[in-house]
Amino acid sequence: QKEVEQNSGPLSVPEGAIASLNCTYSDRGSQSFFWYRQYSGKSPELIMFIYSNGDKEDGRFTAQLNKASQYVSLLIRDSQPSDSATYLCAVRNSGNTPLVFGKGTRLSVIA
């Protein structure tokens, strides 16, 4: 059973701080990793994906991957109240096999 684990939160951070969201996965063969943001009552939307070990930056977002530790994280710099949402980690084994999602971490950015 392929599993993706996330702390459900809520994770509360003050406005302007760095929010750090973490995810672990069980399938060592996993090859691609995705972060989705889901606002309450809305559908998930893709923020970032990462395939290789290390960091990948996109604006205020940085994805970090450590395949040896089976760990992927998302850092949000200069957090804004508009970043308050649930963040879903998703993992894919190979090719076009389906994404396996974690249950998400709820982030609350306090103004």
Added chain:
Amino acid sequence: DAGVIQSPRHEVTEMGQEVTLRCKPISGHNSLFWYRQTMMRGLELLIYFNNNVPIDDSGMPEDRFSAKMPNASFSTLKIQPSEPRDSAVYFCASSLAAQGGYTFGSGTRLTVV
């Protein structure tokens, strides 16, 4: 690009009734996925199609659930008969093979009373 289109947005039905959810994927995407989301279980994959062919339906909870994709631009998920425990948000998503993540539709919130 109109995105992934799902209908209806909300559905309230009585236990025992048939429910049909509809999805139009993004044009050119050749993979389509049906997920169900609940607070307790998160996003669960029900079934997915590649090039209109069902590949894996092991996530379909029971024989009461069925899905079809008669052509590249349309898919349905049917529940017959519906039960209160089927109440959830059902998402359809599509992707282009070998590309990144999925694009999700706006979802159908199903309530079975």
